[in-house]
Amino acid sequence: MADPQLNSDAPADGVRNEVYDEDGFVAQPFRQNVEAAIEAEDADFLQQEIGHLHESELGDLLEALDHGERQSLVRLMGDQFDYTALTEVDEAIRMSIVDAMPNAQIAEAVRELDSDDAVYILEDLDEADRKDILERLPFRERIRLRRSLEYPEESAGRRMQTEFVAVPPYWTVGQTIDYMREDEDLPESFAQIFVIDPAFKLLGAVDLDRILRAKRPEKIEDIMHETRHAIPAEMDQEEAAQVIEQYDLLSAAVVDESERLVGVLTIDDVLDILQQEADEDIKRLGGVGDEEISDTVFTAARSRFSWLLINLVTAILASLVIGLFDATIEQMVALAVLMPIVASMGGNAGTQTMTVTVRALASRDIDLYNAGRVIRRETLVGLLNGVLFAVIIGLVAAFWFDNRGLGEVIAIAMIVNMLAAALAGILIPLVLDRFGVDPAIASGTFVTTVTDVVGFFSFLGLAAIWFNIG
Amino acid sequence: MADPQLNSDAPADGVRNEVYDEDGFVAQPFRQNVEAAIEAEDADFLQQEIGHLHESELGDLLEALDHGERQSLVRLMGDQFDYTALTEVDEAIRMSIVDAMPNAQIAEAVRELDSDDAVYILEDLDEADRKDILERLPFRERIRLRRSLEYPEESAGRRMQTEFVAVPPYWTVGQTIDYMREDEDLPESFAQIFVIDPAFKLLGAVDLDRILRAKRPEKIEDIMHETRHAIPAEMDQEEAAQVIEQYDLLSAAVVDESERLVGVLTIDDVLDILQQEADEDIKRLGGVGDEEISDTVFTAARSRFSWLLINLVTAILASLVIGLFDATIEQMVALAVLMPIVASMGGNAGTQTMTVTVRALASRDIDLYNAGRVIRRETLVGLLNGVLFAVIIGLVAAFWFDNRGLGEVIAIAMIVNMLAAALAGILIPLVLDRFGVDPAIASGTFVTTVTDVVGFFSFLGLAAIWFNIG
Incomplete structure (x- = not known):
């Protein structure tokens, strides 16, 4: 983000210097001026004050405005509007602006753009509109853009610029x-x-x-x-x-x-x-796919739903494990009070290991074949922290419920679950990666499933044996 | 990472083309050749095969070797070693290589480097060594590097190149x-x-x-x-x-x-x-600070310990909430079986909202003052998914324990906790950011604390009232 204080050598022409506030957000007074001008349909003011903004500044302004204001701004600016700014905003905003424009106007805009920016806008349109717009372009540009659009989505051919020396x-x-x-x-x-x-x-x-x-x-x-x-x-x-x-x-x-x-x-x-x-x-x-902050409520809710549904299944799995020991809990309710601690610590330790592993995979620092060193390291880290937290939580539990045996049980369960967390945190991303599944998207659920199941099972199971109940 | 298939126009000189395997990792045969040459102290082979590698390729090779091999490689390569490669490896690896070199040799290396790369190596050394090395440099270089090093860590002055036209x-x-x-x-x-x-x-x-x-x-x-x-x-x-x-x-x-x-x-x-x-x-x-995969067991365990300790405190807080209802659980053990589901779903939903918020803050798409729209959106998403999962888990619980009231209680608790998750997921990062705390580092713990406490309290509290027990 541009810091306005940087622009000490820029012309001191008022609004120009005040696009951003000191935190790098679009400045309130600037936005209010623009909104007032849109309201008043004051095209002259807008063309003068916004016409020379950098495309990224215009993009930030568009994101700060609301839906109707964006469309009015584009209309009022006319051919002073820099369409490159559309490549700087979220997809949902870009689509809402482009959808409101007639094809002839989109074709005009596309002609002004570098080929890579033009492709950016064209690729999101539906088949029929895209075809219609391409047909309105001069022969050479049409051929170039069509070739770019024939390459697969997210390929180098889609992103390249066809102008070069x-x-x-x-x-x-x-x-x-x-x-x-x-x-x-x-x-x-x-x-x-x-x-x-x-x-x-x-x-x-x-x-x-x-x-x-x-x-x-x-x-x-x-x-x-x-x-x-x-x-x-x-x-x-x-x-x-x-x-x-x-x-x-x-x-x-x-x-x-x-x-x-x-x-x-x-x-x-x-x-x-x-x-x-x-x-x-x-x-x-974080379990939110490719959601943007500008997505609608319905889009966001739907894309998160599937992730939460998977989590529900794994949570029920953990509950089934607890259900195995309902008689044990009935006789010693302290177990119900303490059991989330073991699961939660395992979940956090597993997430730590998984984060390090996913990043190392992304930068190709480890793979399944040279992972031995890292697996050893993670096991040792898990063991070390496992022992430390076993001592802490063992003492806490023993004093809390005035029951030394309970302290011993939770201490052992903690070590077991921290080791399980370390192994799950490293092996699950490695195996997913090996099978071509993006480890960033799927590891989290599997890791916490392992740490929940192992956490509840080891703690409640040990307690059932130790106190001979259930 | 370079894909060897790309280099179809490169000279077909054996080893040169085989630095990487097809997944972009350092190729096994190449690494084995290098390891054999290090073992045999074959400096000629190393200088010939590694001398012309790109700095990033040499960096990847260094990361693939083990500690002793790295130092031998640098020694055997002599002045054929491209010290720029040290800017391409993890800090722990860079330090272990540089620490093994005498100051005179580091000074020689630094002279060969662009100023920004030289600073990269010098800034990690201790005061005395840095001073000694700087004194071995020619006047002009010494002045330039000293000036860069006087700027604060992670400032533009530290990262700039002082060579320009x-x-x-x-x-x-x-x-x-x-x-x-x-x-x-x-x-x-x-x-x-x-x-x-x-x-x-x-x-x-x-x-x-x-x-x-x-x-x-x-x-x-x-x-x-x-x-x-x-x-x-x-x-x-x-x-x-x-x-x-x-x-x-x-x-x-x-x-x-x-x-x-x-x-x-x-x-x-x-x-x-x-x-x-x-x-x-x-x-x-992910709760792992600035840990690298090459950090030692002790460094990694220590840096994760503090994060896990915070988590332990919040987990104990959640346990205290459960402890309030121990009499209720004693009379109806199904509550202990089901309660982690409500907490876990809240935790996941909260993490989703928090991830979107943290990213939007990083790209300056929202701040505390224009957050109204986003808060409304997140509340609606939370309500929508809350109602959907309330229906699902309500039916599951009612049939599982053959108890319609239990289904109703968990359904209401689910809606309450999903709403709490949405609000915590957005408000906590916003407030942390407002107070100058990095929301990425601290939000997670606070959000799951809220969802655990609200989840257990609403579910167990409602059950106590509904069934009039405890």
Whole structure:
């Protein structure tokens, strides 16, 4: 988020400097001014004050407004509205704005955008609208966008920009610079140029700083580097982003099956992709899938329902375990009072181990084959903390109920469950990953099922034996 | 991670292509070859096969080896070892390698590195070693590194690179290009050049593609843009990264209090910072702080202990609530069997809401003042799912224990606890954030405390009233 204090060298033109408050949220006075202007249908004010906002600032503003205001804002701004801002908002908001626009207007908007931003908007539309809009576009743009849209969802081909600079290998640095000075049709910004043969087959790439350091008569083929990390257009966007991140590239060529250059994936796309994937991981661990804060009540409730239903089944399973010992509990109600402690500590310890494991899997620091070291480590951590908490809770229980045996039983159950938690926390994500299931989405339920079942069974079972009841 | 299939245009020189297996892990045969060469002290083999690895590949290899092998590898590689790889491994591994090196060798290594990478290694050393190493460096480097190290930890000043290209505003494009062609002392790669006055005060910046598109006689001041997003060196690295991300910059100038240019923060640093922060958020939500998979058993156990201790206190709190109703449970043991279901469903629903809220706070989509809409939404989602699960669990309980009243009691308790979960899940992170506490680290415990206490209290309390027992 931009901190307004940063912009000390920006023109002091009032509203411009006050898009954000000091915490980085859209500033109240700015939003109120905009809302008043929308209410008053004051198009001049809006075009003047909002027309020069950065796309991400406009995106944040759209998210701060309510549904009807968003549509009015787009309408009042007319062709001063920067449609790139639509790539900066949640999907639900983007769809609600686009759905309210006639196809002719969407086509106009799409023409103004870079191809990757255009695809972003087009891919969410239904088949018929998309076809209609594409047909309104000039031939070259239509072909390019259609090709991007033919690649699978979340592939590099979907995210790539089809505008790029490509030159033949036999050109000199001078020729290349002159070409860039003359050509009006260059992409808006670029960090490297690509070298191709007459069939568009990718031969290499040259970073711009390399060109600037070279003398004019030098040949491009002598200063280009091999593009070892060309991205196949079919590759999953996350994998592609990881390649670019690993090798610190500013951009990477995207090639089709015949190794012809079809586009470029830039580092700002990579940043978006990696942020999006991290967000997905966090939400999956929290059991909320790919929900956004702007989703409707019904969408959110439905997507959470299935997760809660699985949890209900595992909770009932734990209750069945307790049910086995109902006679024991009847004779010693202190067991009912204490049993959630054993289960809860196991659940938390298991979640800790699972979190570390899921992250290590995501950064490929462990797999099923070299996991021995980590399993040993987690078992020892579980044992160490198990013993510590066994002593603490054993003393607490013994004094609370004035019953030394109860303290001993809960202490042993605690050690057993902490060990179970460690093993479940590491083995469950590893096995899920091995079978191609995303460990972030499914591990949590399995881990707490194990720690609930083992926790209740070991505590109540030990008590039944120890006190010979039930 | 690099997929070896990508490198179809790389030279087919055996080991080079086989650093990774098809899942992106360090390939077993490659690691075994390296381990054998270390065992045999075969420095030639290592220098030849590992000397040209990318720093990130070397980093992954180091992480795959064990402790002793890492140190031997560094020793055997000699000056062929690329110390940049140390910035790619976990802190514990970096420290264990650096600690085994004499200061003279660390100083040699640091001289080879870009300033930001050098700081990365120096900042973890103890005071005396750092001072000794800095004194072995040439004057200019010593001054630069010392300045970076004087900025606070995790600030932009710590992460910036002090190598950059800066020119006066009155130079022409031609002069600038000629300067870049002649100067041997340029940074290894750069995406923009900065414009400064004689006192090093920042005036603006020019992207390289802009220079390449301009004619030679044009003045730099005519093609430069204002650097609205200059980063104060004291700024927190995460905030700085968010500015660069928001405005899709390839790099940003870092300035001191007098607005003099002191360094540059590049997008690959930003990527690292944002990845690191996302990782931190995930781990905090999972209750494992900033633990790494390579931490020792003792470090990991200690850092998890405090979290588990807090959980123990809240679990005992829940037990105290159950203890209030021990007479009720004694007369109707089915309550003990069913009570964990109500608590567990509340805990999960609360975690869902909390996850969405924590993410929305991180991306600044909500704050305490505009939270009304979200609170309404979450309450409705909680009510909707509460009613659905009330019906399901009510029927299950009534049939299981053949007791219609029990079904009614658990149904009402479920609705109450799902509503409590929704409110706790949204209000607790918002309030923590308001008081400057990271909601990712502390929300979980508070939310499950609420859902446990409300779950047990409402279920057992209602049962006591309904059946008039206890």
